[in-house]
Every structure is written in structure tokens, then in C-alpha cells.
Amino acid sequence: MKQLALLLGLVILGCRPASNEQASVSVPSGAEANQALSVQERRLLVAATIALPPAGLTPDSLPDPTQPGARMLAQYCVQCHALPSPAMHGAVDWPSVARRMWARIDKMRGDLGIATPSMAERSQLLNYLTSHALRVPENLPAGAGRAQFEETCSRCHVLPDPRIHSAPDWPVVVMRMERNMERMKVSGVTPEVAQRILGYLQMASAAPR
Ligand code: HEC
Ligand code: HEC
Incomplete structure (x- = not known):
């Protein structure tokens, strides 16, 4: 619910013109929020919440949990959704996913108290993600299924x-x-x-x- 409220905040702050009173009010919740949002905003909200990292992963179950990269993941990457596992993507895909996340973090700098990783931290984070990424097969044997x-x-x-x-x-x-x-x-x-x-x-x- 906290994540949903934050996303509502994203949608409202991001899409409303500055002159609109909605932009300056605190994030509404529940039925009140639904009334304040247009159909387009509600669609965007639903679209943004599909295929998010699933809840359930805890920081101490990350691989090499004491590495700085793991600690940063648990610090920066839980601000909008659940903790993502580095095994959620292969090493080839992490750079483009990370780019989308940096874009959001940079746009929201200062808003809603988002903590922003430095450039050095970003490269450590990406390093951690790619070095513990999902392993791909070199070749696959034939077979049913x-x-x-x-x-x-x-x-x-x-x-x-x-x-x-x-x-x-x-x-x-x-x-x-x-x-x-x-x-x-x-x-x-x-x-x-x-x-x-x-x-x-x-x-x-x-x-x-
Ligand atoms: C400012 C809010 C915000 C922060 C901070 C954030 N994310 Fe996200 N993340 C989103 C939103 C919104 C989506 C859904 C839209 C999308 O997939 O781009 C998402 C989706 C994802 C997804 C699922 C989509 C996919 O391509 O698999 C992964 C994985 C992910 N984030 C990883 C991360 C990682 C790793 C970090 C930390 C470096 C991070 N996120 C930090 C907002 C955020
Ligand atoms: C709905 C999206 C989705 C689909 C479809 C999917 N996965 Fe995953 N997979 C994930 C996510 C999220 C993670 C990271 C969290 C986790 O491990 O549950 C992951 C991680 C993994 C991992 C690394 C973690 C581990 O336990 O080794 C393996 C292996 C894996 N998936 C295998 C599969 C296989 C096999 C299938 C097809 C039956 C599959 N995945 C289909 C979302 C998906």
C-alpha cells in the first residue's frame, strides 16, 4: 500500500500542471485517490505496477549480502517497489533496466525524499547486479518440452x-x-x-x- 501511495504521488506530481492544486496537496489514498485521478492516470498507475519485482526477498537473502553493492541495492532499490533480486535478469539486460531506474531517480531528485546514488555507487550497483545475474545456457539439448x-x-x-x-x-x-x-x-x-x-x-x- 505504501508503494501504491508513492506511485500515486509519482503520477500526480508528474502529470498535473503546476498550476493545478492537486500538485501541491499531499498524496491521497484509497477511494479519495481514485476520485482525484483521471482514467488516463489510473491506466498509467495500473500499467506501472505490472511486472514489478515481486515482494518477499529480504536483504540478508541476497547473494554476498555484505558486499557494498548488496547494501546499496537494499538501500536505493526499495524506495518505489520490493527488493529486486540480481537473478531477476541476465547480465545483458541489467544495464538497460538500471538506465530506466536512474532516469526515474534523477527526475525525482528531492521529490518525496528519494535518495540518489552517486555515479560511483551506480557503477558498483550495476557491477553487483551483473556479477550475480541469471546465468544463460551455452547450448540446450533437444528434448520434449x-x-x-x-x-x-x-x-x-x-x-x-x-x-x-x-x-x-x-x-x-x-x-x-x-x-x-x-x-x-x-x-x-x-x-x-x-x-x-x-x-x-x-x-x-x-x-x-
Ligand atoms: C523512483 C522509483 C524507483 C526506484 C528508486 C527504483 N525503481 Fe525499479 N521500477 C520503478 C518503476 C516505476 C517500475 C515499473 C516500470 C518499469 O518497469 O520501468 C520499476 C520496475 C523495476 C523492475 C521490473 C521491470 C523489469 O524491467 O524487470 C526492476 C527489475 C527494477 N525496477 C529494478 C530496480 C533496481 C535494481 C533499482 C535500484 C537501482 C530500482 N529498480 C529502483 C521505479 C523505481
Ligand atoms: C512472471 C515473470 C517470470 C517468469 C515467466 C519466469 N520467471 Fe524466473 N524469475 C522471475 C523473478 C522475479 C526472479 C527473481 C526472484 C526469484 O528468484 O523468485 C526469477 C529468477 C529466476 C531464476 C534465478 C533464481 C534461482 O532460484 O535460481 C531462475 C533459475 C528462474 N527464474 C527460472 C525460471 C524458469 C525455469 C521459468 C519458466 C518456468 C521462469 N523462470 C519464468 C520471474 C519470472
Whole structure:
């Protein structure tokens, strides 16, 4: 709810002309907020909240949690949404995601008390994100379920390497990804498709290359 209120603040402060009284009032909440927003603003608000990092990750469960990069992630990257995992994207994708975040942070400097990382901190942060990023496969063995794996498991991040986990570990991860699809409002898969993907991952995690 706190995040929603902050986003409401973003929408209101960002879209209303300065002369409009709404720009200077404090962030409204609940029904009051809905009335104050136009349809376009409500659409923007809903659009901005889709596929946000899912809640649940805690700072001490980050990889290398005592590294400065991990501490900065838990300091700067929780100001508008839940703590993002560095494994949420591959190393190739983090620079462009980070660029979008810097743009927002810079635009909001001073507004709503946003803390701004310095240039040196930004490069440390990006370094941390890319060095703990989701690992991609060098090659994928043929097998039943490969097409569904490729299609489904690249919807939110790069296609992950099946060797990241062993066959007995994959069921829990696939279940968490199904939950991510639900929480991030990304279209999900039927239980049959999930089973096929799991079968492929378990086969490919142990396949000789
Ligand atoms: C000023 C508010 C703000 C801050 C601070 C912020 N974000 Fe975001 N973030 C957003 C908004 C708004 C979205 C949804 C729109 C979008 O995806 O660009 C988002 C979406 C995301 C997403 C999901 C979209 C995707 O491409 O996967 C990730 C991951 C993310 N942020 C990572 C970060 C990281 C890492 C940091 C810290 C360096 C950070 N954010 C700091 C506002 C913020
Ligand atoms: C709705 C978006 C979404 C889809 C679709 C998705 N993931 Fe993820 N994935 C995430 C997010 C968010 C994270 C980081 C948080 C986490 O680990 O839950 C992640 C992280 C991962 C990780 C690194 C973390 C770990 O436990 O090793 C792996 C591996 C992974 N995903 C595999 C998959 C597979 C396999 C599929 C297809 C069944 C899939 N993902 C589909 C959102 C998604």
C-alpha cells in the first residue's frame, strides 16, 4: 500500500500542471485517490505496477549480502517497489533496466525524499547486479518440452541455464516461477505445460554437453 501511495504521488506530481492544486496537496489514498485521478492516470498507475519485482526477498537473502553493492541495492532499490533480486535478469539486460531506474531517480531528485546514488555507487550497483545475474545456457539439448521452456521461461528474463539447479531442486524453483507469474500479472501456464517444462529442465540439468 505504501508503494501504491508513492506511485500515486509519482503520477500526480508528474502529470498535473503546476498550476493545478492537486500538485501541491499531499498524496491521497484509497477511494479519495481514485476520485482525484483521471482514467488516463489510473491506466498509467495500473500499467506501472505490472511486472514489478515481486515482494518477499529480504536483504540478508541476497547473494554476498555484505558486499557494498548488496547494501546499496537494499538501500536505493526499495524506495518505489520490493527488493529486486540480481537473478531477476541476465547480465545483458541489467544495464538497460538500471538506465530506466536512474532516469526515474534523477527526475525525482528531492521529490518525496528519494535518495540518489552517486555515479560511483551506480557503477558498483550495476557491477553487483551483473556479477550475480541469471546465468544463460551455452547450448540446450533437444528434448520434449524444450519449446515450452523457451517460450515460457523467457517472458520476464533471459532464458535460464537448466544447469543452475539439479533435477531434485527444479520443482521448487518452477513452483516459485508460477507464483511469480501470478504476482507479476504475467500470463501463466497450465499444470500440464508446467510439468513438461519441469521434465525438460530435469533432463537438461543432467544431460552431457
Ligand atoms: C523512483 C522509483 C524507483 C526506484 C528508486 C527504483 N525503481 Fe525499479 N521500477 C520503478 C518503476 C516505476 C517500475 C515499473 C516500470 C518499469 O518497469 O520501468 C520499476 C520496475 C523495476 C523492475 C521490473 C521491470 C523489469 O524491467 O524487470 C526492476 C527489475 C527494477 N525496477 C529494478 C530496480 C533496481 C535494481 C533499482 C535500484 C537501482 C530500482 N529498480 C529502483 C521505479 C523505481
Ligand atoms: C512472471 C515473470 C517470470 C517468469 C515467466 C519466469 N520467471 Fe524466473 N524469475 C522471475 C523473478 C522475479 C526472479 C527473481 C526472484 C526469484 O528468484 O523468485 C526469477 C529468477 C529466476 C531464476 C534465478 C533464481 C534461482 O532460484 O535460481 C531462475 C533459475 C528462474 N527464474 C527460472 C525460471 C524458469 C525455469 C521459468 C519458466 C518456468 C521462469 N523462470 C519464468 C520471474 C519470472
